[in-house]
Amino acid sequence: MPATFKATHDQSPSQASRVFDLDVQSLRELNQALHKLTAGSNETAWEVLNPKGNHSVAVGVDQPVSIDVRGSVGYYCGGMNSGSAITVHGSAGPGVGENMMAGSITVKGDASQYAGATGKGGLLVIEGNASSRCGISMKGIDIVVHGNIGHMSAFMAQSGNLVVLGDAGDALGDSIYEARLFVRGKVDSLGADCIAKEMRPEHIDLLQGLLDRAGVTGVKPSEFKRYGSARTLYNFNIDNADAY
């Protein structure tokens, strides 16, 4: 199936985007074409039509191209992303941006469970709500959620930043290491070893930078509370033996 080309409305006609219609082309064709991209390729704008909840849309892209996905996706969209800028014009299923290394993913709708799980870098923006386990085991990724996040988010989070403009569910940051959590709304409960922390000037600056990168306006860093690790679970304590 030959690829089709069309000009998108937000670009000059000289920059045609490459369009994949998943109603007529296979997911494997799409991902193989994306994986074949090399540095300096002129095919910098991609558009995916009719994703219809398919799994693994645009996983493992390692070139700085833009990918607009027109609709809702299933599991693992943009997983292992390493430099591309993906926009999902719909909602995302479980594991969006799982293990992202670099680049960005923006979800215009909601995200299902474990958004940004184990992510090492890049920016994941969820413009709606994210459900349970958002940022589980995050290792350096930055995640900005405009709405709320579900229970057990940032479980065992190691580094990176999770910013939530709405509320957080139960057991936020359970067994957290060094990730920073900023929540503007209420937190149903904190998980083991996660505590509220002081917002110092460097955190205000950091948070302002994250809000700017995520395109959030009209929200001040001072409206957020910071949460992080009490660092009491780092080493085995014999007094805790009964708890295991």
Added chain:
Amino acid sequence: MCGIVGLFLKDKALEPKLGAMLSEMLICLTDRGPDSAGIAIYGAPSGNEAKITIQSPKPERDFRGLDAELAKAIGAPVSIAAKSTHAVIRTTPDKVDAARAALQSLRPDVRVMGAGEAVEIYKEVGLPEAVVDRFDVRKMTGTHGIGHTRMATESAVTTMGAHPFSTGADQCLVHNGSLSNHNNVRRELVREGMTFETENDTEVAAAYLSSQMAHGKNLGEALEGTLSDLDGFFTFVVGTKNGFGVVRDPIACKPAVMAETDQYVAFGSEYRALTKLPGIDNARVWEPEPATVYFWEH
């Protein structure tokens, strides 16, 4: 894994398409479970007729002449419509228990899939498309229905181990997950007098709900009880004569997506199961909250 679907129609104009819509939804989730598949369809109850869906490993032998023998045994009119390994027996509502008892002696190899005024249940080993084709589910009319495609973890891959499980009149359940206290709960339900066909955990969940409703609880209250009395992972979708309910355990690791429009309420393990429904692009789509009961009734 397992894949589950449910569809509750609000718009009567869609009722002739219920079987086709539910079949497509289930086929979409084939890769979530290749072992067996099943669908329960609720037709509008007529009020003066009950249906018993039966299954036989040797349908030609077992279904031939069964209507006359059964009518004689229970002293009431009986009709039987066979579809492959399954058949639907129709008789008067007050003769259902007598017919089930008579079946045990007349046709010892026949199993009852479910009974009630509205429900018909079809389930077999195989992929969803094969099961749907085998029982001509696409042509079925109805008000609501649920379906399941199974990746077995807790008991053998057999017809009786397939979902939906029905343990009470017009009640049935599909399940994604696994229960860890099902043996204990089964023992308690056996003490109450309930009987079980399999070693399956989901059958216990279905029987638990039947027992709760037999004690006067409504569907919502019975589903609420699963949160404290059943231990394990579950997303349940349940059908009753006039209703449809959903509940997820508090951990909620088994996926679930719902969609609602003026025409229907739909459930799928994944969004892709819902993508062929009419008006889905403008539907309200959401993920059911953990430990929260949702139910709709006609």
